[in-house]
Amino acid sequence: MGKGKVTYINTDIKFKEFNKQIYDQLFGQMLEGVLIVNSRGLVEYLNPSYQKNFGVSDFAIKGRSIYNTINDEIVLTSLKNKKNLQGYVYHPEKNCKYRVVTSVLVDEKLFKGILAIYHEEKDFQTFYRKNIKSYCNSNNTNKAFSNIIGNSKGIQEAIKIAEKAAKTNATVLISGETGTGKGVIAEAIHKASLQRDKPFVKVNCAAIPYNLLESELFGHEQGSFTGAIKKKIGKFEQANGGTIFLDEIGDMPIDMQVKVLRVIQEKEFERVGGNESIKCDVRIIAATHRNLKELIEQGLFREDLYYRLNVIPIYVPSLKERKEDIIDLTYHYMNKIGKEIGVSPKTLDREVEMAFASYDWPGNIRELKNLIERLMLIVDEPIIRLSDLPPEISKTYELNNQNIESNSLINLNIDGNLATMEEYEKEIIKLALKKYGSFNQVGKILGLTHKTVAAKARKYNLVE
Structure with a gap:
């Protein structure tokens, strides 16, 4: 009997308490690795292909907690959230990557565990070029979104809404933590829109001093104030016919909000010190990391402007909310940065992957990108190891690992030794x-x- 290949897996498997003989009949001849974890997180079965691929034995890890064995964030997240997931894990020693598909196991609507299937991608570099760089062309309807990497539900939902927003001229409000890539999505919307050949003008409302913000946005006439030695064209006028991106709009002073509201409603404004009304046809995309509804309650943000901006809301999830995307993002930036600085792409040790998954990334994608750039520059070896990581990441992983081990089914005595x-x-x-x-x-x-x-x-x- 030849080995088969999985082409489809039911996303709602009816689970029964099979014994190893039946498991082997079902999965023993498969080329893909199969791992079954019960509802308590204990390894119930691993087929011969899984054992061969990951260099483990049924005897060694069956019955042990998945937290104390070879594991990946896909399985852990699927088990924790009781949801079907898919993603990738990388095997540094074999220099190959596995596509992982997990399915929830149920019996009479009771959660019984997780079944995970691992399909090896034979050529990692070919896989990378096809699946990471080109996946955007197949998963996203517009090439403008090709720089947005991720298969998680949250980021795919953001991309889906952004693609729809690009087909209209409606105002867009993008929310999310600092460093999540709100500006990347705003620019992608512009590039995918009918105004793609027109200007895309960025304004960071939090970075411009209060006394200069009005002049920066709307321009000024010569002699309108001390230092105004010549006429200046403002950002709104520069963006005419195109898109203006108002980043961190939650930090905009409330009297300036009135002027922005007028541009939205009447499509005109005056320069500082001027009397002439200037017509302005511009698409507004705003972004903020702050809770605008709370600012409205505090009297710091105009409610009418909020509703004018919030025609198409887009939420960009934090990296902590989309951990299944971390490894794909890491390899994306390693390849991109490697080309920019002339360094060959590196791979991540297994412990580094798990450390990245256990870290909360308060700086989000910006923090991840900066770290990858640093590692690409300072690590001489082809594999990035735990010792190469900054202590805030490596120590978090080691602490989590200690906590996991302390919850093991077998507890060691005070000297760290096994009992009889x-x-x-x-x-x-x-x-x-x-x-x-x-x-x-x-x-x-x-x-x-x-x-x-x-x-x-x-x-x-x-x-x-």
């Missing part, structure tokens, strides 16, 4: 008797006869 089998057996039976009371019930739970339980309880002086 008899000591473990005594404690298990002692605990089971305390919880279940009778030899019969304990036998059913532990898979022993009641006579065996009774004999062992007497052997360890647990009963009279």
Whole structure:
């Protein structure tokens, strides 16, 4: 019987308590690796292909917690959220990447665990060129969005709305934490719009001093104030016919908000010190990391401007909310930065991938990109290892790992040593008797006869 290849997997599998023989009949001949984890996070089955690909044995990790074995963020996230997921894991020693598809296992609507299937991408560099660089052309309807990397639900939803926004001239309000890529999405909307050949003008409202903001936005006439030695064309006038991107609009002074509202409503404004009304046909895209509704309640943001801007709202998720995209983003930036600085692409050690997944990335994509640039410059080896990472990332991972190990099914004694089998057996039976009371019930739970339980309880002086 030849080995088969998976072409489809049901996203709502009816789960039953199969034994290893039946699992082997189902998955034993598959070329793809198969991993089954139960609802408690314990490894229930791994087929021969999985064992071969990841260099592990059924005997070594079956029954152990997924947190203490070879694992990936896709499986952990799927298990935690009880959702079907797909993504990629990289194997640095083999220099290959696996596409991972997880499916929730259910029985009578009860969550029973996760089934994960691993398909090896034979040529990683070919895979990268096809799936990371070109995936944007297949997943996104417009090439303007090709710089937005990610398969997570949150970022795909943002791209979907942005693509629709590009087909209209409506105002757009992009919200999300600092460093999430709000400006990239704003520029992509412009490039995908009918105004793509017209100006795209960026204004950071938080970076311009209050006394200069009006002049910067609307321009000024010569002699309108001290230092105005000649007429200046403002950002709105520069963007005429195209798009103006008002970044951090939540930091705009409230009296300036009135003037922006007038541009939206009447499509005209006056320069500082001028009397002539200047017509302005411009598409406005605004962005903020602040909660504008809270600012409205505090009297710091105009409610009428908020509703004028919020015609098409787009939320850009933080990196913490889209951790399944971190590895794809990392390799994207490694290849991009590598070309810019003339350095060959590197790969991530397994522990580095897990450290990246456990870190919260408060600076989001901006922080990740800056770190990748630093690592590409200072790491001489072809593989980036845990010791190469800054302490705020490596120490977080090590601390999380210690916490996981402390929750292991087997606890070490104070010296860090294993106890004898008899000591473990005594404690298990002692605990089971305390919880279940009778030899019969304990036998059913532990898979022993009641006579065996009774004999062992007497052997360890647990009963009279």
